[in-house]
Amino acid sequence: MRGKLVPQDPDDEPASELLKKNNLKRSIEEPHELPSSWDWITLGSGVTFYNGRAYKKKELLSDDKLTPVLRVGNLFTNSSWYYSDLSLDENKYIDNGDLIYAWSASFGPKIWNGGHVIYHYHIWKLEYDNNVIDTNFLYYFLLDKRNVVGETDLHGSTMKHITKTNMEHLPFPLPPLEEQSRIAAKIAQLFALLRKVESSTQQYAKLQTLLKSKVLDLAMRGKLVKQDPHDEPASVLLEKIKAEKEQLIKEKKIKKSKPLPPITDKEKPFDIPDSWEWVRLGEVAESIRYGYTASAQATGNAKLLRITDIQNNNVNWNMVPLCNISDMKLKDLSLHKKDILIARTGGTIGKNYFVKQIVEPTVFASYLxxxxxxxxxxxxxxxxxxxxxxxxxxxxxxxxxxxxxxVNAAKLENFIFPIPPLEEQNRIVDKIINLIDLFNVGKSFMK
Structure with a gap:
């Protein structure tokens, strides 16, 4: 729309000649500079906007042998149609190739390709001289909401809409007709390329997710790295953890919890190496605690980390709000490095966040x-x-x-998983990080 996408051709008939021949009105507003062969016109001087018909409920019929009635919803999300037996003026119908514009609730142009239909009041049919304005060029102009919604007033409290008057007064950049066609063809080519890249990126993202899942599955089965017979077996590690937990209870640093049931063979979903052990999360955890129920505030004595703050696994600490909390609760609910937070409800249920760094003091919200x-x-x-x-x-x-x-804390305590020797854990983690980094390099390449 600035004349920088395709080169100008000095042999093209300039837009100034189109203005003279067709009595187009030059726009007083000139939002930006244009090539010398272009000109600004008011959109309404070159385009007529026809309103569709406002229907009474009794006029919308279900007989699909009648003429379909196109509503705004049919252009976007609604596949349910009504039909009409009315005989209307010619400008109340649209056919293939007609350019239309939805102006209420959902905005946007469309080159219609759905056959002979009646169109509803909240849709405009656009008529113009194809020897002056190229359909596809006009479509792409209207497709950019900065040209339309960004330059007009939005009216209405419950249902937003664009007025016809404002649309008619929009400044419209008019290139020579031949250049309009070249621009539209170039945009179509670039859009097709973007769709292809987007599709490839989405496919790679799915593949990346599958690969990561496969890597983690192999890691949990002891098949990602080799076992080393010199590693201290996981059974010894678990005995040490048990002893540490008993000492913490003795020192009254943590409370004694109810014994967890032994793991049965029926619960074990797959075989693991001999040096590994099955364990419940509650056996290796010092505590599994719900977060703090508090209101986020601009002032307070502690940061309040919420589900929304950990969505992308990277916390923007400047955006984390504050809360007020007593010293006793603050000591109990403070976050430390290497704590793991789990979302227990909503659309992110089960998602975890590993605390790599912390701004102290920070507590965590109740849905974690x-x-x-x-x-x-x-x-x-x-x-x-x-x-x-x-x-x-x-x-x-x-x-x-x-x-x-x-997901509640009691169920998480009973979650069983395989645990390798500590040395093997470190090798597994290093391998996972290396492979995920490799996947991310591929993802960056796709972008």
Whole structure:
């Protein structure tokens, strides 16, 4: 729309000649500079906007042998049609190739290709001289909402709409007719390329998700890296964690919890190496706690980390609000590095966030569950356990509640997963990070 997409051809008849021949009105407004062969006109001097018909309910029929009635919803999301037996003026019908514009609730142009139909009042039919304005060029102009909604007033409180008067007074950049066609063809070519790239990117994103899931599944089965017979077996690691937990209870740093049931063979979803062990999350966790119910505020004595703050696994600490919390609760609910947060409800149910860095003091909101492990070294491995298929299978099976689904702390305590020797955990984590980095390089290349 600025004359910079395709080169100008000095042999093209300039727009100034189109203005003279067709009595077009030059626009007083000139939003930006144009090539010398272009000109600004008011859109209404070259285009006539016809309104469709406002129908009474009794006039909208269900007999599909009659003439279809095109409503705004049919252009966007609604596949349900009404029909009419009325005989109307010619300008109340549209046919293939007609350019139309939805001007209420949902905005936008469309080159119609759905056969002979009547169009509703909230749609305009555009008529113009094809020897002056190229249909596709006009379509692309109207497609950019900055040219339309951005330059007109939006009226109405319940249903937004654009007035015909404002549309008619829009400044419209008019190139020579031949250049209009070249511009439209170039835009169509670029849009096709963008759709192809977008499709490839989406396909790669799906492949990336599948590859990551496969890597994590292999990692949980002991098939991602080799076992080393010199590694201290996981059974010894679990005994150490048990002893650490008992010491913390003795020192009254944590409360004693109810014993968890032994893991039965029936619960184990697959075989694992001999040096590994099956364990419940509650056995290795120092605590599994719900967050703090508080209102986000501009002032307070602690940051309040919410589900919305951890959506992309990177917290923008400047955007995290504050809250007021007592010293006792602050000590109990503060976040530390290597804590793991789990969303327990809503659309992000089950999603986890590994706390790599922290702005102190920070507490976590009530829709989150904090998992704090006794041995911080195992947290690196467990964060990937909580991304693996074994965990998501558990989440799918353990959603509770008849209203909004949620995962509670008690069920998380009983979640079973395979744990390798600590040395092997480190090798697995390094391998996963290397492979994910490789996937991300591929993703960047696709962009």
């Amino acid at each position: 569950i904090r998992v704090r492990n006794i041995n911080k070294k195992v947290s690196n491995f467990i964060q990937y356990v909580l991304d693996a298929p074994i965990y998501w299978n558990f989440i799918s099976a353990k959603k509770s509640g008849t209203g909004q689904p949620n």
